[in-house]
Amino acid sequence: MNEKNPTKKQQHILFILGLISFILAGIFVFRGITPSNYSYFLSRRIPRLLAMLLTGGGIAYASVIFQTITHNRILTPSVMGLDSLYLFLQTVVLFLFGSTSSWFLDPRLNFLLSLGAMAFVSIVIFPSFLKGERQNLFRLLLIGILLGTFFQSLSSFMQMVMDPNEFSIVQNRMFASFNSVNRELLLISSILVALLVLIVRRFHPSLDVMSLGRDNAVNLGVSYDYVVRSMLAIIGIFVAVSTALIGPVTFLGILVANLARELMQSYKHHMILPSAIFISIIALVGGQLFVELVLGGGIPVSLVINFVGGIYFIKILLKEGRIS
Amino acid sequence: MTNQKLMLLTVILSIGSLLVGVQNLDLQGLLALEETPVRILTLSRIPRLLSILFAGIAMSISGLIMQQLTRNRFVSPTTATTIDSAKMGFLFGLLLFPGSSLILRMVLSFLFALGGTFLFMKILRSLGTQNPIIIPLVGIMMGNVIDSVTSFFAIRFDLLQNIGSWMQGNFAMITRGRYELLFLSLPFLVLAALYANKFTIAGMGDDFAANLGLKAETIQRIGISIVAILTSLVVINVGQIPYLGLIVPNIVTMYRGDHLKNNLLTTGLLGANFLLLTDLLGRLVIHPYEIPIGLMIGVLGSVVFLVLIVRRRHPA
Numbered sequence: 058m059n060e061k062n063p064t065k066k067q068q069h070i071l072f073i074l075g076l077i078s079f080i081l082a083g084i085f086v087f088r089g090i091t092p093s094n095y096s097y098f099l100s101r102r103i104p105r106l107l108a109m110l111l112t113g114g115g116i117a118y119a120s121v122i123f124q125t126i127t128h129n130r131i132l133t134p135s136v137m138g139l140d141s142l143y144l145f146l147q148t149v150v151l152f153l154f155g156s157t158s159s160w161f162l163d164p165r166l167n168f169l170l171s172l173g174a175m176a177f178v179s180i181v182i183f184p185s186f187l188k189g190e191r192q193n194l195f196r197l198l199l200i201g202i203l204l205g206t207f208f209q210s211l212s213s214f215m216q217m218v219m220d221p222n223e224f225s226i227v228q229n230r231m232f233a234s235f236n237s238v239n240r241e242l243l244l245i246s247s248i249l250v251a252l253l254v255l256i257v258r259r260f261h262p263s264l265d266v267m268s269l270g271r272d273n274a275v276n277l278g279v280s281y282d283y284v285v286r287s288m289l290a291i292i293g294i295f296v297a298v299s300t301a302l303i304g305p306v307t308f309l310g311i312l313v314a315n316l317a318r319e320l321m322q323s324y325k326h327h328m329i330l331p332s333a334i335f336i337s338i339i340a341l342v343g344g345q346l347f348v349e350l351v352l353g354g355g356i357p358v359s360l361v362i363n364f365v366g367g368i369y370f371i372k373i374l375l376k377e378g379r380i381s
Numbered sequence: 382m383t384n385q386k387l388m389l390l391t392v393i394l395s396i397g398s399l400l401v402g403v404q405n406l407d408l409q410g411l412l413a414l415e416e417t418p419v420r421i422l423t424l425s426r427i428p429r430l431l432s433i434l435f436a437g438i439a440m441s442i443s444g445l446i447m448q449q450l451t452r453n454r455f456v457s458p459t460t461a462t463t464i465d466s467a468k469m470g471f472l473f474g475l476l477l478f479p480g481s482s483l484i485l486r487m488v489l490s491f492l493f494a495l496g497g498t499f500l501f502m503k504i505l506r507s508l509g510t511q512n513p514i515i516i517p518l519v520g521i522m523m524g525n526v527i528d529s530v531t532s533f534f535a536i537r538f539d540l541l542q543n544i545g546s547w548m549q550g551n552f553a554m555i556t557r558g559r560y561e562l563l564f565l566s567l568p569f570l571v572l573a574a575l576y577a578n579k580f581t582i583a584g585m586g587d588d589f590a591a592n593l594g595l596k597a598e599t600i601q602r603i604g605i606s607i608v609a610i611l612t613s614l615v616v617i618n619v620g621q622i623p624y625l626g627l628i629v630p631n632i633v634t635m636y637r638g639d640h641l642k643n644n645l646l647t648t649g650l651l652g653a654n655f656l657l658l659t660d661l662l663g664r665l666v667i668h669p670y671e672i673p674i675g676l677m678i679g680v681l682g683s684v685v686f687l688v689l690i691v692r693r694r695h696p697a
Contacts, residue, residue, distance in 0.1 A: 356533060
């Protein structure tokens with residue numbers, strides 16, 4: 058295969074993926090619209106679509122880059138518990154400041170504070186965590202999953218301790234879910250995601266080389282640790298944005314990152330990343346349409362995606378488990 | 382800690398459990414057999430205490446049996462889909478037979494728990510991997526998939542407001558008349574004690590068991606059935622109590638070695654004490670409110686499980 062330029066086949070696949078995403082988005086926005094109801098529908102659907110695009114893109118970026126810097130296809134930020142960590146940090150911010158001034162209950166402020174905490178944790182704690190454990194992937198994975206459960210239970214625990222009466226009100230107001238997209242954060246998130254995408258573009262060549270492993274990458278002039286640290290911070294922020302907008306979707310990342318690599322048959326991040334984004338959007342928007350049209354609504358898309366992604370994950374685990 | 386000391390601790394914690402609550406228990410009144418304190422005790426406090434004891438013993442013994450049968454430290458009702466399958470069975474009981482009795486739901490829950498665990502064991506066998514970590518991983522993932530199916534039906538048929546809190550273990554609802562089914566676990570605990578040695582032998586493999594004149598497969602079936610019954614009893618009456626079956630036997634084995642028959646009593650006692658203590662904490666932290674036991678155990682259990690994995694540099 059000619060690796061210098063994207064092959065015709067890769068371009069075709071990318072084009073088709075883009076087209077499908079576009080069509081699905083169109084159906085999602087314009088379905089059942091008439092001159093009399095368009096303003097209502099559009100005002101509700103466009104923010105939701107935007108949230109799905111941002112989340113889909115964020116998860117795709119975070120997962121692909123995470124797999125590149127950890128050199129494997131099983132780990133993603135979500136299965137390693139990063140989105141639970143974000144929920145936890147958000148709760149901590151509420152816990153520390155929420156009772157002293159209602160100002161901190163403002164979702165935007167909480168978002169920014171938690172975001173900062175997330176980037177900090179990703180830079181400071183994660184590298185050491187990954188370094189010592191690189192030999193045993195499955196152990197690392199189990200630890201990640203458990204950390205996820207731990208952060209989740211701890212968040213619920215703290216929310217309950219804070220205010221047993223208004224537990225569910227706070228929960229609904231502060232924590233997004235698929236059916237209640239957090240609109241206040243859309244603008245700020247769009248700007249953040251655009252900025253991050255621009256930054257990551259500069260790192261594409263380094264990331265491509267990093268697939269060769271640490272030593273080779275260093276030989277080829279990549280300042281490895283610097284790239285890993287910056288990427289971890291960026292991953293942290295991507296995860297924070299997507300979790301803040303529509304809540305955790307644990308198994309989307311693993312599905313998307315692996316499918317993109319399989320379809321593209323390439324190590325080039327400027328090919329893998331766009332296709333991952335499109336697949337992610339297809340999964341989210343298509344999943345939403347599937348839920349609304351076939352399953353009759355009321356079901357969160359994350360449930361469907363986690364079902365499919367979970368089975369796919371078991372498949373990978375069983376395959377890898379036979380080898381090891 | 383010896384069994385005697387553990388028993389003493391159980392007694393102390395039990396008394397504590399009886400005394401703590403939203404309603405102050407008037408001790409003098411109780412001694413004079415006044416109506417109010419006696420009713421508090423018999424309607425709410427004693428049922429609660431008994432169900433904690435039963436649930437703690439049943440879940441930790443279930444975990445011990447599974448770990449012996451699979452010879453894997455990280456297999457338990459939580460990580461072998463037993464709890465999730467039991468929940469699914471309970472939901473289908475509600476869906477298909479809306480007016481049904483608790484017994485029928487219990488039977489369905491048991492059947493699902495049995496089916497789920499057997500499926501898991503089958504996959505485990507076909508996997509043939511030596512990597513002990515991958516087995517609980519697959520189990521946890523299968524549990525997630527089962528859970529998403531359960532949530533799907535629950536939402537679809539309006540049986541569920543909030544996925545997170547649904548079926549979370551909770552002792553606050555236990556009153557007289559709402560827990561007696563848990564007494565059914567007694568004969569199965571006795572059965573577990575009788576079969577203890579055989580479970581250990583079955584865990585050594587088919588050939589080894591055959592050499593000693595035992596059919597490993599039969600023993601395994603009996604063991605899993607006991608686990609499924611105990612788990613579904615707890616799920617139906619209290620809700621899910623994760624991790625208990627995983628961490629308690631591990632802690633006991635760490636100090637006592639692997640002899641199942643000797644460990645049975647210790648494991649049961651430690652499980653009961655652990656649950657008693659957690660429940661007390663959950664009731665005291667935000668008194669007069671209380672934090673459901675499922676949540677308390679979720680926090681504490683995942684930490685202990687993490688410590689167990691991190692400590693074990695060279696996996697068993």
